[in-house]
Structure formats: structure tokens, C-alpha cells
Amino acid sequence: MSKSLFTSLILGLIIVVSVVGVMLYQGGRVDRSDLEKLSATVFRMPRAINPFELTDHRGKIFNQNTLKGNWSFIFFGYTNCPDVCPNTLAVMNVMANNLEKNQPDKIIPHFIMVSVDHERDTVEVLNKYIPYFNNSFIGLTGSSTEQVDAITKQFGIPYFISKKSPADTSYEVQHSGAILLVNPEGNLHALFSAPHDPARLINEFTLIRYIHEQE
Amino acid sequence: MFNFRYLITLLLLTIVSPVALADITIEDAWIREAPPVSRVQAAYATFKNSQADDVELIKATSPAFAKIEFHKTISENGLTKMQAQASVTIPAKGNAELKPEGMHMMLFNPVNPVRAGNKIEFHFTFSNGNTTSSSFIVKKATGINHHQHMHH
Numbered sequence: 001m002s003k004s005l006f007t008s009l010i011l012g013l014i015i016v017v018s019v020v021g022v023m024l025y026q027g028g029r030v031d032r033s034d035l036e037k038l039s040a041t042v043f044r045m046p047r048a049i050n051p052f053e054l055t056d057h058r059g060k061i062f063n064q065n066t067l068k069g070n071w072s073f074i075f076f077g078y079t080n081c082p083d084v085c086p087n088t089l090a091v092m093n094v095m096a097n098n099l100e101k102n103q104p105d106k107i108i109p110h111f112i113m114v115s116v117d118h119e120r121d122t123v124e125v126l127n128k129y130i131p132y133f134n135n136s137f138i139g140l141t142g143s144s145t146e147q148v149d150a151i152t153k154q155f156g157i158p159y160f161i162s163k164k165s166p167a168d169t170s171y172e173v174q175h176s177g178a179i180l181l182v183n184p185e186g187n188l189h190a191l192f193s194a195p196h197d198p199a200r201l202i203n204e205f206t207l208i209r210y211i212h213e214q215e
Numbered sequence: 216m217f218n219f220r221y222l223i224t225l226l227l228l229t230i231v232s233p234v235a236l237a238d239i240t241i242e243d244a245w246i247r248e249a250p251p252v253s254r255v256q257a258a259y260a261t262f263k264n265s266q267a268d269d270v271e272l273i274k275a276t277s278p279a280f281a282k283i284e285f286h287k288t289i290s291e292n293g294l295t296k297m298q299a300q301a302s303v304t305i306p307a308k309g310n311a312e313l314k315p316e317g318m319h320m321m322l323f324n325p326v327n328p329v330r331a332g333n334k335i336e337f338h339f340t341f342s343n344g345n346t347t348s349s350s351f352i353v354k355k356a357t358g359i360n361h362h363q364h365m366h367h
Binding site for chain 1: 294295319321357
């Protein structure tokens with residue numbers, strides 16, 4: 001058995017168990033108090049997202065309204081990141097593949113990486129980087145620090161560019177490793193802190209979505 | 216008969232006598248394939264120390280990369296950052312695990328792009344003066360950390 005098939009089966013099983021678990025609780029017995037047991041921080045009141053405007057890796061404008069209509073997982077990173085960013089995008093890829101296989105009736109959430117390094121991460125760079133992980137993933141960048149900060153500040157995402165000199169092009173960017181969840185109304189709904197485990201993320205997302213749909 | 220017993224004893228002595236065992240062994244050695252446009256990538260492995268003393272891994276080189284550094288991914292005040300380390304401690308009778316989002320080798324400027332399936336030679340120098348070499352396999356990472364430890 002191939003390793004990826006084995007992984008899919010295990011994750012599939014976990015999802016089935018969690019969905020069955022949710023169904024067993026039906027009849028109003030699953031409620032918001034269950035959300036407190038999750039490792040995710042689920043906001044008591046989803047927060048409205050103030051206007052921002054970024055460009056996606058295909059060159060299209062992406063703003064707060066583009067987030068409406070579907071769940072979105074949003075991660076902040078940069079392409080010259082050797083460890084955390086490619087690992088998080090690989091985690092998101094496992095999530096995307098498993099949600100697709102195991103919940104065909106549901107619309108697959110958006111998976112988004114917002115670059116916190118707009119100087120190096122141009123649309124062209126993101127256009128080569130993002131599809132490497134998954135063709136349906138979305139990369140976002142800004143044309144100025146202000147554009148990037150319009151989303152990072154309200155999402156509570158700190159980052160720090162450690163340039164040694166203005167000419168330095170091999171600098172590191174320190175950034176939050178959190179993944180944020182935006183609901184289909186376009187409001188900030190939950191926060192997942194690193195390190196990320198795809199099975200746990202899928203499990204918790206399944207419950208968060210179920211409870212949100214009941215409300 | 217005496218000669219025969221003498222021979223057996225000699226053979227036994229040869230088998231049980233201390234032979235030069237490798238004190239550091241390297242397992243699960245792999246390199247994350249760099250996505251297009253990324254100029255940096257990371258290598259991971261488990262270093263096992265069979266000796267009674269700690270050993271420091273002080274240097275890593277590879278003909279495939281211009282420079283290799285030891286980095287640790289740490290989270291501090293909500294920021295994830297990398298901290299360069301002068302060496303990696305491999306504890307006595309223990310392991311040093313270099314794994315995603317922990318300690319790793321940061322690989323700079325590949326001589327040629329390395330692709331999934333490639334095998335890359337690494338050379339290591341330890342604080343006790345020993346050196347060793349190991350072959351690292353390039354992989355497109357899956358995102359599941361225990362995956363790398365599963366046996367085929």
C-alpha cells in the first residue's frame with residue numbers, strides 16, 4: 001500500500017469517526033461549549049473584516065469581499081522560508097486532499113497564503129510558488145507595506161523583516177505561524193496556533209463548521 | 216583436539232572483542248525539495264549516539280550546496296524565527312532529531328537544483344574529531360511529520 005494512500009485512509013477514518021461523533025450528539029447536544037475543548041481558539045463573536053486590498057498569484061484583486069461565500073484557511077508566510085512555510089503549505093495540502101475525498105458534498109474551503117515579504121514575493125514569484133503545493137491554493141501579496149499591514153494588523157499577525165542593510169536580499173522574515181479561519185460570511189471565526197497537525201485541523205474544522213451551520 | 220578448542224576460543228574472542236563500532240549513526244536523512252523560486256531549503260535526519268559521552272555535531276558540508284548552517288525554529292512572543300546554532304548536541308546514548316519546525320540544517324545556494332528522488336552526499340564533523348558521510352534523499356514533503364518515520 002502506498003504511503004499516501006495509507007495516510008488518506010487513516011485521515012478518512014478519523015473524519016468519519018468525527019462526523020459520526022457529531023451525528024450522535026445531534027438534537028441540540030452539540031453546542032458552543034464543545035468548542036472550548038478544541039485546541040483552536042474560536043471567537044465568541046466572529047469579527048467583521050475591515051477593507052483590505054491585495055493581489056492574488058494570478059494578478060487578480062483580492063479583498064475582504066472575495067472571502068465571502070466559502071470558508072478560508074489563511075496563513076502568513078514568505079517564499080524564501082525553508083522550514084515553517086513549506087511545512088504549513090504541505091499540511092494544508094493534506095487537508096485539502098482529504099476534505100475533497102471525504103466530503104464531496106461540501107465545498108472545499110479556500111487555502112490562502114498571504115506574503116509578509118511583498119518586496120521579494122511579487123505576483124510572478126507567487127505564481128510559480130503556490131501551484132507547487134496545490135493548484136487550487138491562493139497566494140496573496142501587496143504592492144506596499146501598508147497594503148500588507150491592512151490585513152495583518154486586524155488579523156493580529158505580527159511579522160518582522162530582519163534586513164541587515166537596505167541592499168540585503170537574503171534576509172529572514174520572522175512571522176506568526178498561526179492559521180486563521182474565515183467563515184462564509186467573511187468574518188474572522190477561529191485561530192489555530194502552530195504546530196499544525198492536518199488530522200486535528202480537519203477534525204476541529206468539521207466541528208466548528210457543523211456548530212456554525214446549526215446557529 | 217586441543218588445537219580445535221584453541222581455534223574455537225580464538226574465533227569466539229574475535230566475535231566478542233570490542234570492534235570499532237560507529238559511535239554516530241544517521242537515520243531518516245532527507246532534504247525537503249525546494250519549491251520553485253525558493254533559494255533556501257532544509258535537511259533533516261536523526262543522529263544516534265551509542266557512546267557514553269555527548270557528542271557535538273560541529274560541521275556539515277555537501278558538494279551540492281555552497282553553505283550549510285544549523286538552525287533552530289523557535290517561537291517567541293508570537294513570532295516564529297530561526298536561530299543559527301554553532302553545533303548540535305547529540306546526547307550520550309541518545310538521539311538528536313532534526314525535523315520540520317525544530318532543529319534543521321539550512322542549505323544555501325544549491326550548485327544545481329535538487330529534485331525529489333535525488334540522493335545527495337553530506338559530510339559531518341564531530342567534536343571528538345570523528346567524521347562520517349551519509350546520503351540524503353530529496354523528497355517533496357507530505358505535511359505529516361510521522362510519515363517520515365514510517366517503515367516501508
